[in-house]
Every structure is written in C-alpha cells, then in structure tokens.
Amino acid sequence: MSAPVRFGVLGTGYWARTCHGAALQEHPDVELVGFHGRDLAKARAAADEFGGSGFDDLDAFLDAVDAVTIALPPDVQAPLAAAAARRGKHLLLEKPLAFDLVGADDVVAATRETGVASITYLTYLFQPDITDWLARMRGLADEHGPWEGGMFRWAGSIDTPGNPYGDSPWRRASLGSWDTGPHALSIVHELFGPVSRVVAGRGVRDAVTVSLEHAHGAGTQLSLTLTAPAGTGGSSATIWGPGGRHELPRFHGTPQEGLRRAVDRLRAAAETGVADPLDVTTARAVVAVLAAVEEHLARPDHATVVRAQP
DSSP states (O other), X not given: OOOOOEEEEEOXXXXXXXXXXXXXXXOTTOEEEEEEOSSHHHHHHHHHHHSSEEEOOHHHHHHTOSEEEEOXXXXXXXXXXXXXXXXXXXXXXXXXXXXXXXXXXXXXXXXXXXXXXXXXXXXXXXXXXXXXXXXXXXXXXXXXXXXXXEEEEEEOBTTSTTOTTTTOHHHHHSXXXXXXXXXXXXXXXXXXXOEEEEEEEEOSTTOEEEEEEETTSXXXXXXXXXXXOTTOOEEEEEEEETTEXXXXXXXXXXXXXXXXXXXXXXXXXXXXXXXXXXXXXXXXXXXXXXXXXXXXXHSTTSOEEOOOOO
C-alpha cells in the first residue's frame, strides 16, 4: 500500500487549527486537503488560514482524502474515526480516543476490518527529549532489573484567563483524568507495561489520585487535575528501581513538530503494512485504564480490574 498523501483535519477548534492544521501545512510530503466541521463557516475559516477547503459534508470530505487527523471531543472522535476507517482512511488519533470501551473497541474493530494504519498522538512520545530518556530508562532496566515504582503528576490550569481550552465543554464536564491522564499513562505504559487493577480517590474539584497495579508487579501513582490554581500546574514524574531514581525531563520541541513526526510514522505504517507501536490499540489501552478509574470511583469498595482488549 502506498503512503497517504492527501490529509484532512476533522475538527475546527483551537487544537485542530494551531496544531493539526499548522503541522500539515508545513509538512513537505503531504497535502492538506482541508477541514471538516459542522459549522461550514468555521471549516472555511480554518482552510483560509492553513490551506485546502472547508467541508460540512462528511462523505465529500472523506472522498477527498487518504488519511484523517482528528481533533474532536472523545465522544465525537470515536464514531467518526470508525466511520473513516471503514471508508479505508488512515487515522491519526487524539487522546483520549473515547469516553468508554464500547466506542474505543469499535474503532479498533474498524481498523482491523479494513487494514488501515493508525497512530495515537500522545504528545510526549513524539519529542526526542522524552523518547531519548525513555530509551535510557529501558536500557537501565535491561541492565539492572525492571522499574519498581513511579509517581506521576499532571496538572493543567484550565481556569487561567486566556486558556484556549477554558470553554471546552467536554473538559469541563469530565474529570481531569480524561485530559491529563493520557499524558501520564503514555509514560507509565512505556516503562511499566499493562495495568491490571486500579484504586482511585477524588480530590478538590476535578482532581483524581490513582494507584495502579501493573501486570508484572510494579506499582505506580498518578495525581491528575485540569483545574490546578494558577501557577501550580505542570507535569513531573519520578521512577525508581534497581537502576536508581530518575526524573522525567521537560521537552523543548513544539506540538507541531511532534505531530509531523506522527504523520511520518502513520505514512510508514500505511506503506509497509506494519502496525506502529502507538496504533489504535494504545489509545484503547488508555481508555481502559481511565474507564476503570471511573468505575472505581463509583464503587470504591474494591480494586477495579482493567479490562483487556478482546
């Protein structure tokens, strides 16, 4: 199969324009066909700024592209991703993929039915500062033994004046874990592997603290919120084990640079037929953990099992 060239963006919001649109506009090997949205005026405005055309007809949009990048709320992303995959379009997915495993599993099924390539844009995993550190940590684990524990804090400050996500309905309506959790879990899964059980507790506003039991015996903790007071947000992580104690570095690249790397990997997966390690099953694994967190908060009398992919 050839590498996709014609890309379209599903979404017209801030991230769809300033990250997806800007990254595709500057990518030397692909064509930005345009933007699809329910509001044609917004789709056309995005296209006027970054290139291509504006669409409000999904069939016409999908007919015009080889691949879609998606920047939409999770409950909108999942059905549109499944529909695009069933039309033979390759997928570049945002996090979280869906709010439940029904939606996530349908996207997985759609990619398997048609054989399209997929990749999940977990921002940290497309930045060399982070991926180089992860490679070093894996090397230390190979030399000294597996990592035994870690603490991960991801805190956004959505209430800060001027925050571009301040009016995001899905972020306002959901726990902070759904927005910040995928970032933390992207590092957790890379170093500690699959999660088998979770225990979670609520904090102030949308804050959640989560203890994770991993399939291979390690234990990690997450502190997640999207409503940290101004000046207290940010991300940090500490891991420990026989290889010592280590801190996650900050990355110095831009989201647009990372998304262009994701586009390159999606194109390679489509051309070779070899699934990328961050394909839709990675997105599904994140949803499984976050769904288990929600389940435990509703029934906190027992640790909640994370449901494996069927």
